[in-house]
Amino acid sequence: MSNIDRRTLVRGSLATMVAGAAFSRAALAQSSEPILLGVSGPLTGPNAQYGAQWKQGFDLALDEIHAAGGINGRKLAYQFEDSQSDPRQSVAIAQKFVSDPRIVLELGDFSSPASMAASPIYQRGGLVQFGFTNSHPDFTKGGDFMWSTSVSQADEQPLLASYAVRRLGLKKLAVLHLNTDWGRTSRDHFVKAAKEYGAEVAVTEGYIAEERDFRSTLVRVRDANPDGLILISYYSDGALIARQARQVGLKQTICAASSVYSPKFLELGGEAVEDVHLGTRYFPQDPRPEVKKFIAGFKAKYNGQEPDAFNAYSYDAVHMAAAVVKIGGTDRRAIRDAFAKVKDVSSVIFGQATFDVESRRVKGAMNAELVVRKGQFALWDGKPT
Amino acid sequence: MSSWLDYTINGLIVGNVYALVAVGLALIFGVSRLINFAQGSIYLVGAYIGWVAVVQLHTPLPLTIIVVAAAAAAVGLIIERFGLRPLQNSVRIAPLLATIGISFVLDQLVMLTFSPNPRALPSQLPDVRFQLGGGTIGPLDLLIAGVGITSALLLFVFLRYSKLGWAVRAASQDRDAAMQMGVDVNRVNQAVFGIAAALGGVSGMLVGMYYNQIDTAMSLQATLKGVVAEVVGGAGNVPGAVIGSLLLGLVESYGVAVFGTSYRNLFAFLLLVVVLVLRPNGLFVSARQAPPEPLTGTFIAPSRPVRIPRWALAVAAAGFAVLPFFPVSFYVLQTLINAWLLGMLALSLTLVAGTIGQVSLGHAALLAIGAYTSALLSLTSAVPVGLAIIGGGLMSAALGTLLISPSFRLRGHYVSIATLAIGEIVSLVILNWESVTRGPIGISGIPPLSLFGYDLISPSSVYWFSLAVMLVLALLQGRLLTSHLGRSFRAIRDDDIAARAYGLSLNRYKSLAFIFGGFAAGVSGGIAAHLYSYINHETFNTQQSILALTVVILGGLGNVVGAIVGSVALVGLPEVFRIAAEYRILIYGIVLLLLVRFRPQGLLGTI
CATH class of the missing domain: 1.10.3470 (ABC transporter involved in vitamin B12 uptake, BtuC)
Structure with missing residues (x-):
């Protein structure tokens, strides 16, 4: 890490920057082939839906980049290899990308076991692994070639806790979380923050991803007698829990993590998700220009479909990759160094994204407090539900 | 105390859902001594056909059920005819592997056709809730219970009293002898696969409506829980499968009650191991019945290995x-x-x-x-x-x-x-x-x-x-x-x-x-x-x-x-x-x- 600091400090002088940019521009112009990003992610298998969402975000971002003239006149493209989120396949894909000189940067994988199994290969091979959904706290500790724009749960969960405790005034909470590395890390950060804000956490229940029946879990929740339910869930399980909570007669306020932010949450949850509160990084009526452009572009490209959180992550990731390649050119080491140099890249999730060189993550995600009203996500007006 | 009533009710409700898959598995196992790993995939196909019928074609519920049952039965017949019948004289393990292969193919076909995104499958029943204990149940719970119990009863009567049912049982006891007595074993197999698949398809649709959610990952989970319930009840025993499912639901629910949600499946599988160790033929198989597995090595047939020279x-x-x-x-x-x-x-x-x-x-x-x-x-x-x-x-x-x-x-x-x-x-x-x-x-x-x-x-x-x-x-x-x-x-x-x-x-x-x-x-x-x-x-x-x-x-x-x-x-x-x-x-x-x-x-x- 000290390595990068030195580079940024010593070589980051203006003269070198200009010379470097001029050099890489010349190198870029030599070729008419597109600049290639490698993507390792699930297209089949149990997580296939997320791979499909990634693609939508990637394609939209590429359209925009090409409409703006590409990267110094060159096109950007990606090669998507299906890993099924299986570590055995992601390591083979990693070797494939590392030994393919056309790949300048890698994106993914989706799950922590698949991503972090491949990290040693990317680190040794000197190819940046840009894990834009990897929230595992140890992901970027794999080496200085691991960078992530995934919102750190140490950042996100206190925001949710503040919404639930300070703004909604909940005092006794029941936390239901996915029992994965993401869910556990999130739960721990949430519980810590909620206690700091003066709330009591009456019960926490972890459930596995394939779970569909939560009735018995909800009896435990009911017996703990909380005044609010916190869902650290994805949209499909979040919708299931909300439905079953209402069916068994739990009427408490529900407050959910931003990962449920998806039109699918409304579709799958129906009336049961009415009045569910959630913190998100952006929302449909968001006045920020980058969000307006993203939502309008997405709807135009995909027949009026509303984008969700994973679409936004992947859209942001390709824009970030483009910004990095603009600085770093096509040399893999220069690209790694460029991650430390990019400043204020326009981002749906962060507004302006700049990497923290120490942690190789981005801090300061945007925050909006939403509530589901009449089957739509709306900004919370401060009125109790 | 009232909580225990709620845990019991919840266990029975979920057991109800498991029973739908388990009955189909038990039926097939009863006849062909085969654990059909493709049953979960038929369940998946049924759920998506149900989605097309409800959301695209707006069919009323009775018609939806008929459409799904017919389409799923057709899939079952195709599997039987082209996937399994050619293997009937080969080793036991071949059809088992074939059902795994078929389930890959079916799951992938559904995923490619409908995309892997989960979809909502709205229930077509009126949304009224009845208070029961501390929670409520809806008409769909009753329908699922009705379908599960009715189909188990009908199958039981069919197997015991109808002529085709006799043939099915004869074929399950001794294929060759049944054939000798003039039973058309292929027709029996067809009938069984058709019925089991229709049931599997309808259950996928009902469970999809129950959760208002269908996705392509539901197939493996359904198979796993169905197999557990079926074996607990006694493989091949249709009413046993229903009771095994209810028991499985109860054990899971009590497991959650005592130890917490993340222990749930642990109890399901422990139940299975305990039952297998204490009563290897399932809870509801009487000792007089012939052992469901042949005693000697027909599971893995000997064959002449290819000799590869050492050099x-x-x-x-x-x-x-x-x-x-x-x-x-x-x-x-x-x-x-x-x-x-x-x-x-x-x-x-x-x-x-x-x-x-x-x-x-x-x-x-x-x-x-x-x-x-x-x-x-x-x-x-x-x-x-x-x-x-x-x-x-x-x-x-x-x-x-x-x-x-x-x-x-x-x-x-x-x-x-x-x-x-x-x-x-x-x-x-x-x-x-x-x-x-x-x-x-x-x-x-x-x-x-x-x-x-x-x-x-x-x-x-x-x-x-x-x-x-x-x-x-x-x-x-x-x-x-x-x-x-x-x-x-x-x-x-x-x-x-x-x-x-x-x-x-x-x-x-x-x-x-x-x-x-x-x-x-x-x-x-x-x-x-x-x-x-x-x-x-x-x-x-x-x-x-x-x-x-x-x-x-x-x-x-x-x-x-x-x-x-x-x-x-x-x-x-x-x-x-x-x-x-x-x-x-x-x-x-x-x-x-x-x-x-x-x-x-x-x-x-x-x-």
């Missing part, structure tokens, strides 16, 4: 050993490393499944035990990696044998089901035993492979290391097979009663096989842990177990060379089909089906 094997091994000197890409080397690691697992499984006849469906658990042991030894106790891997192998051998030993008295399919459950139990223990395994966070920063103080980091050195370990294990196993021990193993597989009559202690030989096999699998897991640097409870999952079994059957049961050839083929094929992107698993499933169809004894034959 050819030596040349092949030497060829692979010098491969890194040639300009092959690291990608090819990495793919082969994966093949060698899978090869070690397959060696282990081909010994316990092929040579001694204990077809294990939970072999990934041995990988996990070896991987966690090795990772923790090297991280927390600073044991050198080479020794830690051996430690992983030993732990896998010891713990694996210990865990599996209660199921030594089981035979045939029941061994597979018990090992499936033990595999799930190991993975759930890893998830929940946080003080040791770090739970869902997993273990990161596992040191890379090293030997005598030298780090093995370059792809070539990892390649040589894994190839060498695999070859040593293969040679040892080859030696074992030609010794008196190997002959004893095969004797137990082919006829355990005769073997016992000759004075062989079954438990002792089965333990020996699992100790040797557990070591090989544990070493494979240990190497994988140091290769990946990060593992958690999802790294070694059920899909790995199924893949290993596929490799073993493909290569030829008990066949050491076959296990290695099979590993290279099954790691290589999906990589070769990479070009086909989303279609590659579909192609893989079809290739698998064709192999089972035309070479059920495996590429190199059973030894």
